[in-house]
Amino acid sequence: MTDFSFAAALAGGALIGAAAMLLMLFEGRIAGVSGIASRLLPPYAAGDFTGREFLGRAAFVVGLVAAPLAWRLGTGAMPELVVEAGPATLVVAGLLVGFGAVWGSGCTSGHGVCGLSRLSKRSFAAVAIFMATAIATAILWRQYL
Numbered sequence: 001m002t003d004f005s006f007a008a009a010l011a012g013g014a015l016i017g018a019a020a021m022l023l024m025l026f027e028g029r030i031a032g033v034s035g036i037a038s039r040l041l042p043p044y045a046a047g048d049f050t051g052r053e054f055l056g057r058a059a060f061v062v063g064l065v066a067a068p069l070a071w072r073l074g075t076g077a078m079p080e081l082v083v084e085a086g087p088a089t090l091v092v093a094g095l096l097v098g099f100g101a102v103w104g105s106g107c108t109s110g111h112g113v114c115g116l117s118r119l120s121k122r123s124f125a126a127v128a129i130f131m132a133t134a135i136a137t138a139i140l141w142r143q144y145l
Helices: 006-027 033-038 051-075 087-103 108-117 121-144
Strands: none
Touching (some): 006 051, 006 108, 033 051, 033 087, 033 108, 108 121
């Protein structure tokens, strides 16, 4: 990341918090992106395809994907995206993140945004492990690879 905008980061954080709060308020559900997205894919459990439930999950994921387009409509330009890793690294990293989200029973949005705000001990432990692993990986990657 070359350009950091405090205002954009603040607005993004506020929108994530608002989305999590609205989902909890109106649906009584935790906004765990990995859990919501994974339930759109097989294997399916009983109740995964009840109309309202499935449409809610699909709308949430579509909203995540469409957010840059909404940004473009509002600003006239797409957000800058700088990817410093190659395709193989991105695939391996994505698989590791997915494995970690399944193993940790949630991702940074579920544990970090919703779990911490609910003072969940499990989420405090999960976020500590996420952050320690991310810091160690970044240091090792930049120093040795």
